[in-house]
Amino acid sequence: MLVDTEKEITKMHRMLYSTRNEIGKTYYRWRQVAVELAGDNVKPLDVSLRAAEVFGKDIGKSFLPRMNWLKGEEGFLMILAKSLAGLWNTEGGLATIEKGEKPGEIKIKCLRDPWPTWAKEYGAPMEEVAVCRERMYQTILEDVSAFMNVPLKIELQKAIARGEGETVMTLSKVE
Amino acid sequence: MAKTLFEWDYADYPGAKTYPHLFKPIQIGNLMVPNRIKYAATEDNLNGHDGFVTDAGVEYMRQRAIGVVGGLCFMQGVYMDPKRQGQGYVGQAACWDDKFIPGLKRICDAIHKAKAVAGFQLMDCGRVGAVEVDYCHGPSAVPQRLRIFKPVEEMTNADVKTMIQQHADAARRGVEAGFDIMEISGIVGYLISNFISSYTNRRTDEYGGDLRGRMQAVVEIIQGVKDVCGSDVPVGIRLCSEELLDDVRGNTPEESMETYKIAEEAGADYISCTLGWQESIYPVISRDIPMGNWIHLAKRAKEHVSIPVQMAYRLFKPELPNEKIGAGELDQWEICRSMIADPHMPKKVAEGKETEIRHCVACNLCLARLFRDAPMTCYINPVCAHEWQQEFANPKPAEEEKEVMIVGAGPAGLECAYMAASRGHEVHVYDKRDVIGGTLNEAKNAPYGDDELWTCIEYQKVMCEKAGVNFHLGTEVTDDLIEDEMPDTVVLATGPAYSKIEAPGGDSDKIVNLLDVMSDKAEVGETVVMYGNRKPGIGCALHLAKQGKKVTIVGKEKSAGFDVNPSFKWRYMIYMRQNGITVYNDCDIDEITDEGVVVKAYDGIRWPIKCDTVVVSDRGPNESLKKTVQSEGIELFVIGDALIPRNLSSAVHDGYRIGIRL
Numbered sequence: 001m002l003v004d005t006e007k008e009i010t011k012m013h014r015m016l017y018s019t020r021n022e023i024g025k026t027y028y029r030w031r032q033v034a035v036e037l038a039g040d041n042v043k044p045l046d047v048s049l050r051a052a053e054v055f056g057k058d059i060g061k062s063f064l065p066r067m068n069w070l071k072g073e074e075g076f077l078m079i080l081a082k083s084l085a086g087l088w089n090t091e092g093g094l095a096t097i098e099k100g101e102k103p104g105e106i107k108i109k110c111l112r113d114p115w116p117t118w119a120k121e122y123g124a125p126m127e128e129v130a131v132c133r134e135r136m137y138q139t140i141l142e143d144v145s146a147f148m149n150v151p152l153k154i155e156l157q158k159a160i161a162r163g164e165g166e167t168v169m170t171l172s173k174v175e
Numbered sequence: 176m177a178k179t180l181f182e183w184d185y186a187d188y189p190g191a192k193t194y195p196h197l198f199k200p201i202q203i204g205n206l207m208v209p210n211r212i213k214y215a216a217t218e219d220n221l222n223g224h225d226g227f228v229t230d231a232g233v234e235y236m237r238q239r240a241i242g243v244v245g246g247l248c249f250m251q252g253v254y255m256d257p258k259r260q261g262q263g264y265v266g267q268a269a270c271w272d273d274k275f276i277p278g279l280k281r282i283c284d285a286i287h288k289a290k291a292v293a294g295f296q297l298m299d300c301g302r303v304g305a306v307e308v309d310y311c312h313g314p315s316a317v318p319q320r321l322r323i324f325k326p327v328e329e330m331t332n333a334d335v336k337t338m339i340q341q342h343a344d345a346a347r348r349g350v351e352a353g354f355d356i357m358e359i360s361g362i363v364g365y366l367i368s369n370f371i372s373s374y375t376n377r378r379t380d381e382y383g384g385d386l387r388g389r390m391q392a393v394v395e396i397i398q399g400v401k402d403v404c405g406s407d408v409p410v411g412i413r414l415c416s417e418e419l420l421d422d423v424r425g426n427t428p429e430e431s432m433e434t435y436k437i438a439e440e441a442g443a444d445y446i447s448c449t450l451g452w453q454e455s456i457y458p459v460i461s462r463d464i465p466m467g468n469w470i471h472l473a474k475r476a477k478e479h480v481s482i483p484v485q486m487a488y489r490l491f492k493p494e495l496p497n498e499k500i501g502a503g504e505l506d507q508w509e510i511c512r513s514m515i516a517d518p519h520m521p522k523k524v525a526e527g528k529e530t531e532i533r534h535c536v537a538c539n540l541c542l543a544r545l546f547r548d549a550p551m552t553c554y555i556n557p558v559c560a561h562e563w564q565q566e567f568a569n570p571k572p573a574e575e576e577k578e579v580m581i582v583g584a585g586p587a588g589l590e591c592a593y594m595a596a597s598r599g600h601e602v603h604v605y606d607k608r609d610v611i612g613g614t615l616n617e618a619k620n621a622p623y624g625d626d627e628l629w630t631c632i633e634y635q636k637v638m639c640e641k642a643g644v645n646f647h648l649g650t651e652v653t654d655d656l657i658e659d660e661m662p663d664t665v666v667l668a669t670g671p672a673y674s675k676i677e678a679p680g681g682d683s684d685k686i687v688n689l690l691d692v693m694s695d696k697a698e699v700g701e702t703v704v705m706y707g708n709r710k711p712g713i714g715c716a717l718h719l720a721k722q723g724k725k726v727t728i729v730g731k732e733k734s735a736g737f738d739v740n741p742s743f744k745w746r747y748m749i750y751m752r753q754n755g756i757t758v759y760n761d762c763d764i765d766e767i768t769d770e771g772v773v774v775k776a777y778d779g780i781r782w783p784i785k786c787d788t789v790v791v792s793d794r795g796p797n798e799s800l801k802k803t804v805q806s807e808g809i810e811l812f813v814i815g816d817a818l819i820p821r822n823l824s825s826a827v828h829d830g831y832r833i834g835i836r837l
């Protein structure tokens with residue numbers, strides 16, 4: 001029985017999309033639970049920001065085995081930026097990296113981000129998406145900075161809340 | 176005048192003539208040690224979870240003490256803090272209170288009984304510690320690279336001073352227990368090395384900063400320990416000659432040599448040259464690293480210090496250490512895993528019985544067990560950690576002599592054969608091959624050090640000859656032969672049955688067996704699909720990839736090499752990547768076509784892979800001959816891969832267990 005390649009790829013593609021979609025939605029379902037349990041005195045954005053910190057802490061740990069100084073500071077920053085962009089791509093984004101204007105600065109650009117769509121669907125505030133990503137990345141950097149003994153920062157330069165256009169962040173060393 | 180504890184004269188030992196440099200005395204501090212052999216400290220997880228010494232631990236050490244024939248025999252590193260942050264292993268011996276002295280004395284007495292020099296080791300596991308508590312401690316709170324380790328708490332200045340005092344207190348207890356020589360362990364990323372390394376020490380007080388600052392705690396520990404040990408008990412230290420931490424900005428090799436000089440200045444009586452951290456990305460002691468790979472580091476150490484230099488690290492045979500000691504490039508031969516695998520290894524060297532050594536195969540299962548909170552086990556030595564169980568370690572002669580037919584001269588059959596024969600049975604081993612060794616004849620051809628697996632067969636051959644085992648090679652055992660011979664017992668050690676590919680095209684002439692591939696009997700095309708993702712398949716895939724072939728592994732297991740222990744498995748993953756091998760796990764072959772194969776994942780997704788040859792490495796239990804033996808009412812045992820396809824270790828352990836039971 002020959003393989004119908006088109007059929008198999010379609011099947012895989014569909015599965016990939018629905019898996020991503022379910023993961024995104026699961027986040028918002030849990031967010032709902034957390035917001036409800038937190039009560040009226042806690043702002044939903046604070047819940048989301050705390051979640052970003054928890055995620056960032058754990059993802060930061062998973063980055064450490066890959067961190068490598070053998071190619072010097074620039075090489076290290078490139079590996080790190082690639083990992084951050086890679087994270088976004090796995091979630092269904094379209095992120096790339098490029099050298100920034102200043103020496104030692106790397107730009108992470110994202111042209112397509114699935115999160116705002118889910119946020120809208122679950123009635124979560126639009127602005128938190130980019131802000132949460134910034135917070136998550138900052139938390140990732142905490143462990144990486146401490147591990148490599150290099151203070152690092154990430155700054156949100158431009159955010160398109162609806163997930164169209166371009167979100168830009170810069171990764172650099174704290175001077 | 177240096178003190179001699181026990182008189183040893185090696186004049187009548189043949190090994191002392193072959194390896195004269197190993198059997199000449201050496202002075203360490205004020206102690207004269209009769210030879211150059213040292214059993215290096217080895218954690219064994221055999222103590223109680225409260226840190227008290229057990230019978231198992233004492234008997235384990237007794238055998239190693241006999242093994243060093245008068246040399247140095249070190250017990251495992253003890254942890255010294257009551258908060259247990261320095262405890263790296265659940266069964267690590269403790270020494271934070273005088274109440275531990277009687278137990279430690281039992282180990283010391285056992286070593287002395289063998290007329291060996293008893294060594295005590297102080298080992299705070301630092302970043303790798305806190306197995307029973309929530310936080311380990313270190314000079315700075317540098318996050319852990321590996322998730323299995325606990326978060327690090329930065330020690331205050333007062334904590335550092337307490338820790339230094341704890342070393343001195345524990346040393347005093349060691350001396351009171353009767354130990355003759357003291358060692359501070361700064362090995363593989365434990366607390367001492369955490370203080371020394373620029374990677375983990377970011378302190379700004381007197382215990383951090385430049386290399387002198389980072390060495391300050393070590394200097395104070397050496398001085399404190401020396402004070403309590405006095406002039407009779409020498410104090411040595413194990414220090415990294417290379418941290419292998421360039422990727423995280425650790426110390427340079429030059430800095431490491433500087434630490435040796437500072438330790439000597441502080442009063443250390445010898446240096447034990449170690450290498451790498453558990454966090455290093457480079458392998459140091461696994462089988463893929465050739466024996467003797469690191470010995471040049473001892474020579475470099477000797478160029479920097481004038482006190483004796485000791486070193487281990489893949490020095491599994493006596494030739495190299497003997498040569499290097501003779502050349503003045505090393506002073507003492509440290510041995511760890513070779514004496515886990517065979518506690519009497521150096522004794523056998525001394526007695527000229529080298530062929531009777533059961534060699535370590537550098538698989539690192541012993542280490543993997545410790546990290547999984549399990550008692551020490553050795554892949555190749557079934558008695559390891561069972562020394563205290565007399566009926567297991569020294570089984571009695573058989574009550575009734577039996578005629579035993581063993582089918583298969585692989586490692587399982589051979590192990591069973593010599594054990595059974597040495598207990599008085601009449602043992603006949605049959606193999607349809609003309610040679611002994613079973614599947615290891617092929618397995619030894621896999622790259623990255625697998626030739627060392629063959630040492631097991633060399634050992635078993637000698638033991639079988641000694642025990643008077645009868646061999647019938649080139650003889651296939653059939654139902655008729657069993658009925659003709661009618662032995663009292665049959666042991667089926669026939670190895671695995673190789674799987675048939677049940678999918679359409681399963682009779683294709685593209686399909687070959689991995690044993691034929693490994694022995695160059697099969698013709699293999701340029702593109703290959705390996706069916707089976709356990710170690711035999713991986714070994715064969717690497718063998719073919721080394722010949723320039725494009726190999727894809729397709730296997731049913733969820734992760735490739737799940738049968739390889741985790742301390743070694745990561746190496747194979749890297750080698751497969753380096754050799755361009757693609758792996759599809761959790762998959763089966765759905766069809767074999769003219770172009771290649773169709774692979775089917777667990778979820779039904781199918782895709783084609785082009786290939787010229789399909790190699791079968793997937794195995795199942797071997798049912799042949801069982802029915803006949805059972806129907807004749809003959810006692811039956813099935814061992815090794817014939818029972819369940821596993822590995823060399825299970826073959827040896829099964830063989831031993833049945834060999835002592837018959």
Ligand SMILES: Cc1cc2nc3c(=O)[nH]c(=O)nc-3n(C[C@H](O)[C@H](O)[C@H](O)COP(=O)(O)OP(=O)(O)OC[C@H]3O[C@@H](n4cnc5c(N)ncnc54)[C@H](O)[C@@H]3O)c2cc1C
Pocket residue numbers: 582583584585586587588605606607608612613614615617618619621625628650651652653668669670671689690693710711712714715814815816817821822823824826
């Ligand atoms: C390429 C490769 C790589 C491997 N790598 C490793 C590794 O890294 N680590 C590891 O631990 N293991 C490894 N293995 C597995 C290891 O070789 C086996 O697990 C081990 O040899 C099993 O031993 P055994 O004695 O049970 O069977 P075998 O070694 O298979 O011996 C069985 C013997 O029985 C004989 N026999 C069978 N039927 C009859 C009969 N009717 N009459 C007479 N004789 C008979 C056979 O000829 C054979 O000699 C590897 C195997 C291969 C092929």
Ligand SMILES: Cc1cc2nc3c(=O)[nH]c(=O)nc-3n(C[C@H](O)[C@H](O)[C@H](O)COP(=O)(O)O)c2cc1C
Pocket residue numbers: 215216217218219251252296298360361362413449460487488489490509510511512513541542545
């Ligand atoms: C199971 C195991 C336990 C060990 N425990 C200790 C220990 O307690 N203290 C120490 O300084 N080194 C310890 N080591 C390191 C060894 O002493 C030795 O330096 C290392 O294994 C390299 O030598 P080898 O190639 O002869 O095994 C241990 C090694 C192993 C394999």
Ligand code: SF4
Pocket residue numbers: 512513515516534535536537538539540541542552553554555556
């Ligand atoms: S378990 Fe493996 S590495 Fe450890 S001593 Fe035994 S054979 Fe050697």
